[in-house]
Amino acid sequence: xxxxxxxxxxxxxxxxxxxxxxxxxxxxxxxxxxxxxxxxxxxxxxxxxxxxxxxxxxxxxxxxxxxxxxxxxxxxxxxxxxxxxxxxxxxxxxxxxxxxxxxxxxxxxxxxxxxxxxxxxxxxxxxxxxxxxxxxxxxxxxxxxxxxxxxxxxxxxxxxxxxxxxxxxxxxxxxxxxxxxxxxxxxxxxxxxxxxxxxxxxxxxxxxxxxxxxxxxxxxxxxxxxxxxxxxxxxxxxxx
Numbered sequence: 001x002x003x004x005x006x007x008x009x010x011x012x013x014x015x016x017x018x019x020x021x022x023x024x025x026x027x028x029x030x031x032x033x034x035x036x037x038x039x040x041x042x043x044x045x046x047x048x049x050x051x052x053x054x055x056x057x058x059x060x061x062x063x064x065x066x067x068x069x070x071x072x073x074x075x076x077x078x079x080x081x082x083x084x085x086x087x088x089x090x091x092x093x094x095x096x097x098x099x100x101x102x103x104x105x106x107x108x109x110x111x112x113x114x115x116x117x118x119x120x121x122x123x124x125x126x127x128x129x130x131x132x133x134x135x136x137x138x139x140x141x142x143x144x145x146x147x148x149x150x151x152x153x154x155x156x157x158x159x160x161x162x163x164x165x166x167x168x169x170x171x172x173x174x175x176x177x178x179x180x181x182x183x184x185x186x187x188x189x190x191x192x193x194x195x196x197x198x199x200x201x202x203x204x205x206x207x208x209x210x211x212x213x214x215x216x217x218x219x220x221x222x223x224x225x226x227x228x229x230x231x232x233x234x235x236x237x238x239x240x
Contacts, residue, residue: 007231056082076140106138163219
């Protein structure tokens, strides 16, 4: 299986916490996380080096908590801990598939995972381990989108792959607007100027400044992730 051709040697996969909920209202749907883990293991078997950043919105969302009266910094720290919980769950699910996984946290939590150190993260990837980057960037007011952009640049990934619930970027919400237009390709500036819901602006600017391409796709489509690493034009690509 390792002989199958892939376009990319090293990628950064961004998963939202909500992606793990499936049909549940909260938390993690075992069927969903196991399916995602199987697809990640499949592309790992092809020799692709994989870094993963996962959000925590299925458990806590700092910005939302702040609106309810909780201090924003406190809320964001709670959100970081939620991403650690999701990272540990994903680690367990992937390891059951047969791949080795290391969770690296931007905040110190030694009893359950390693500290994030760039050179060590790259070494894990080179040794064939999947690296899951938890706790965002370790600072409040920055989203896990920004963490995905930053970690992708730091580990010298060739592509950021953002998993969503739709099959690319549209001019409007395709669920509520049947006339919404799907874009196959966009520039970073087009995403920013049109205020398209790809990633938050800080994350897009960071990728633009470092010429890091972003591909948006529907993680719910079986086999889509495999097709992307093999070079197929799935979803929407954002680049210069």
